[in-house]
Amino acid sequence: MQSTSSKLWMAYKLRLKRRWLLWRALRKRHQLSVVRNRTRQITRDAILGFSTVRNEILRLPFFLKHYRALGVEHFLIVDNNSDDGTREYLAEQPDVSVWGSTHSYKKSRFGVDWLTWLQIRHGHGHWCLSVDADEILVYPDNETRPLRALTGWLDARSIPSFGALMLDMYPKGRLDRQIYRSGQNPFEILCWFDHDDYISKMQDRTYYLSVQGGVRGRVFFPNEPSHAPHLNKIPLVKWNRRFAYVSSTHAILPRRLNKVFGQSAQNPPTGVLLHSKFLHVVIDKSREEKQRQEHFTYSSRYDHYYDGLMANPDMWCEASLHYEGWQQLAELGLMSQGDWRP
Amino acid sequence: MAVGFIILAHEHLDRVAQVAGYWAQRRSPVVIHVDARADDEDYRELQDGLARFDNIRFVERRACEWGRFSIVSATLDAATLLLSNSDDISHVFLASGSCLPLRPLEEMNAYLDKHAGTDFIESVTTQEVTWTVGGLDLERFTLRFPFSWKRRRRIFDGYVKLQRRLGISRAIPEGVRPHLGSQWWCLTRETLEAILTDPDREVYDSYFSTVWIPDEAYFQTLVRKHSTMIESRSLTLSRFDFQGKPHVFYEDHLQLLQRSDCFVARKIWPRANLLYREFLGGDLKKLARIEPNPRKLDKIFAKAIDKRLNGRDGLQMQSRFPKAHLWNLPRTCASYSVFEGFSDLFSNFETWLEKRTGTRVHGHLFNKRTVKFAGNATIYNGCLANSAKLRDYNPEKFLASLIWNTQGEHQSFQFGPADRQDISGFASGDPNASFFVITGAWAVPLFHSKLNFQRVRRVAARYQSIEARHVNWLRQHEVRAHVNIWSLAEFVETPMPILQTILDGVDPTASRKLTEVPKMADLTGFGQFVQKLKNEGMNPHSVGDFPLGRQSDQPVSPAKPYAVR
Incomplete structure (x- = not known):
């Protein structure tokens, strides 16, 4: 049992950390330059999408289509040095505001500092969805119940955040065997996944449930499972300007917002972020990322991961499952319907 | 109208x-x-x-x-x-x-x-x-609620508590039945x-x-x-x-x-x-x-x-992380068997069991170097890899996943003191687990090994203490698994009825007569081996009471099994 004073001390330390994160965001706001600001269009209860992108012209058309259909009304996107037309493409979209930054992705805590500033400035009081261009959110009944139905349900129960497992999707055969065309549903190609090699650990002090493993653990980190990327995410939050993501969208402060999985007494539904990283372009991108060393805190640990990807592997195995839709994910326990259904 | x-x-x-x-x-x-x-x-x-x-x-x-x-x-x-x-x-x-x-x-x-x-x-x-919800039913009528529940929850709750403590109860108007x-x-x-x-x-x-x-x-x-x-x-x-x-x-x-x-x-x-x-x-x-x-x-x-309320037994997922208060629920979704010492004593135990029962029999799943799936598979249902490190990152989840993903097929695996021991607590508290343990059987391969005797003695001492800790888990009174423990000596005394118990235990619905038995290792001279360990100052008590020279009087011939009736 923790004593009351050490609990208080922990709470105080986390508070300091949160304020430090907010302060960073405030300072880094100068690294952003406006490319196209349409934030005046944002209505009072609009659901907002936040993202940092770099050379994502291939994925963006499907990304925007998917989230528009779910009911995201405005996107606030930071473009980090794209040279493939991403910035121009985004600037043309009627519901997107774009900022540019030429500064280090890693030093801005993988874009989180920039997004925190935009969330302070524009997200307060809104449901904010923070996702990367290769993350496609699905949740129970998402075809018939847009995000607003979900946020309404959460609002009615005063639940401020919604969790999702990131599910790495991969093709059958070598990665470059099937070529993805812009606008296509990436999961026509990446239609396989690992369904039960996930490892979760509870971090008692921050109420944070870490999940690792999956296909990346199996293929790239069989000897260092603790280095495998984290798969737990909190992509949807009823934002307050005092909130701050800690590392990517894996964890957030204040810590009560981390109670989105089984830790919650409320039995909320959870979702899955289908991860479209392993399209054919990942091979070239890995070559570039290995050189840039901008993606992980301990970049050198991940050299063999990039090497593995550059080798154009086949991640498929006999036990892989073919993706059939959210019902399947709920049946497998990768997402929970919670009290949201029937 | x-x-x-x-x-x-x-x-x-x-x-x-x-x-x-x-x-x-x-x-x-x-x-x-x-x-x-x-x-x-x-x-x-x-x-x-x-x-x-x-x-x-x-x-x-x-x-x-x-x-x-x-x-x-x-x-x-x-x-x-x-x-x-x-x-x-x-x-x-x-x-x-x-x-x-x-x-x-x-x-x-x-x-x-x-x-x-x-x-x-x-x-x-x-x-x-x-x-x-909230336990207010008759009290809705007998207490007063002047404060808003939505806006002043604390005062609301406090005032309810206060009225309860003071025993205040107001009169319900005449003719009103709540x-x-x-x-x-x-x-x-x-x-x-x-x-x-x-x-x-x-x-x-x-x-x-x-x-x-x-x-x-x-x-x-x-x-x-x-x-x-x-x-x-x-x-x-x-x-x-x-x-x-x-x-x-x-x-x-x-x-x-x-x-x-x-x-x-x-x-x-x-x-x-x-x-x-x-x-x-x-x-x-x-x-x-x-x-x-x-x-x-x-x-x-x-x-x-x-x-x-009940979740799905044995499904451990991030969406349903088992809570402490649910910890007395079954930890896995189907029954499975753990065999300890059998593969030390019988050279072909795994194939024999698989053949006799038609169920899946793995090797030492918790082997320190690699996961020994049946048939030496490198990946198993649920995409479980044979990497020992991945398994050891959360061994309990590994076991629960294996059982979850092989539903409809009974799983058995070998276990022993040379394996990672992390799951002892988890599995002994799981009503789906059946343990069949021959204590001291680890001594048989040592007996046959060509190792230097001092080394053998050290390994034996280590195995015995690891096994003792494991058996303690199985003997504590909170145990919920089905546990059968024999010492090596007991087992060798009457192997037939015990093997029959095992066949019945793995698949209680089928009544299989024991017609073919696995090949037991040659125990000629094992009694002296045990005595030699004792002479060296180690007490191999888990082997049981193994009389000196008994086995040498009745050598077991591998070609003609010990008893067939």
Whole structure:
């Protein structure tokens, strides 16, 4: 049992950390330059999408289509040095505001500092969805119940955040065997996944449930499972300007917002972020990322991961499952319907 | 005769307009009350939009707060207005702004004609009520609730506690027998008029104004005084979830709502265009006098609640991380067997068991170097890899996953002191586990090994202490697994009945006679080996009482098994 004073001390330390994160965001706001600001269009209860992108012209058309259909009304996107037309493409979209930054992705805590500033400035009081261009959110009944139905349900129960497992999707055969065309549903190609090699650990002090493993653990980190990327995410939050993501969208402060999985007494539904990283372009991108060393805190640990990807592997195995839709994910326990259904 | 409607609305007035218009167009009078806190412009729009109906009226707006008497006052106002302007209605139906009719109005009128004089209102004594959340049932009537639950929760709770501690209980007015029930009712004109014109109404109103959630109590109680015929059920289909929040119907509930045969449902998600289009748009399908059947829904709801309470045994997932208080549930989803010492004693135990039982038999799953799946597979169901490090990152989850992903096929595996021991606690507390243990059997391969004896002695000592710790798990009194333990000496004494026990234990449904037995290692001279260990100062007690030279008198020939009957 923790004593009351050490609990208080922990709470105080986390508070300091949160304020430090907010302060960073405030300072880094100068690294952003406006490319196209349409934030005046944002209505009072609009659901907002936040993202940092770099050379994502291939994925963006499907990304925007998917989230528009779910009911995201405005996107606030930071473009980090794209040279493939991403910035121009985004600037043309009627519901997107774009900022540019030429500064280090890693030093801005993988874009989180920039997004925190935009969330302070524009997200307060809104449901904010923070996702990367290769993350496609699905949740129970998402075809018939847009995000607003979900946020309404959460609002009615005063639940401020919604969790999702990131599910790495991969093709059958070598990665470059099937070529993805812009606008296509990436999961026509990446239609396989690992369904039960996930490892979760509870971090008692921050109420944070870490999940690792999956296909990346199996293929790239069989000897260092603790280095495998984290798969737990909190992509949807009823934002307050005092909130701050800690590392990517894996964890957030204040810590009560981390109670989105089984830790919650409320039995909320959870979702899955289908991860479209392993399209054919990942091979070239890995070559570039290995050189840039901008993606992980301990970049050198991940050299063999990039090497593995550059080798154009086949991640498929006999036990892989073919993706059939959210019902399947709920049946497998990768997402929970919670009290949201029937 | 027709039914008249009262609609209590506070938001999404565009939907209210649609529903009110639907009823008014079919010649049912409607009175609408809109919460004073709703947007004024929306309200004006609503009035303008419905101006063409002369049978829709609006009552003065009150600020309604959940759980307070203002909602009842608004209902009383609306009922008075409705009854004084419409002489031809026989029933009054109370609906909310998120209600949606599911069946044609003529059918509802026909149904109410058939039940002339019946009041449809859920009205249950406080003792029978099972659904109140927060434990307030009779206390709703005997305590005072002057503070808002929504805005001043702490003061609300504190004041309730204070009254309980002081034993304060106020008198219930004479003639009032507390009843509770759903807020949504359909009363006859006579009953409603009797309630409105009751000479004691002032007394009741002032009493109920400090009752907690009076909209679920006022009419439900007073109807007992005035009604001649009560059907204690609501004609409105509504459900509450586990926490007492009203369940919301979305577009995917279309068929469910159609099949319910109910007249009206709530709450409908205001943006469920499909539902509004389907039920208000064209002509609803005539069902020809079918009784409303909300029970059809209950089955589905019961299933969901059961799943919520009990989870799915043995499924460990981030969405259902097992909680401490659920820790006495089965930790896996199906039975499995753990064999200890058998593969040391029998060279072909795994193939023998697999052949005899037709089940899956793995090697040492918890081997320190690699996971020894059956058939030396590198990846197993559920994409479990044979990497020992991945397994050891969370060995309990590994085992639960393996059992979950091989459902329908009994799993067995070998275990011993040379393996990682992390799962001892987990598996010994799991009622799905069966342990078959021969203690001291690890000595057999040591006996056959060519290692230097000092080394053998050290390894033996280590294995024995590891095994002892493991066996302690199996012998503690919280153990929930099925445990069978024999010492090596005991086992060798009577192997046949024990092997039969094992076959029965792995698959209790099939009665398999022991016709073929596995090949036992040669134990000639094992007695001396044990004695030599003792002479070196180690006490191999787990081997059991192995008499010196016994085995050498009766050498076991591998070709001719020890006993076949």
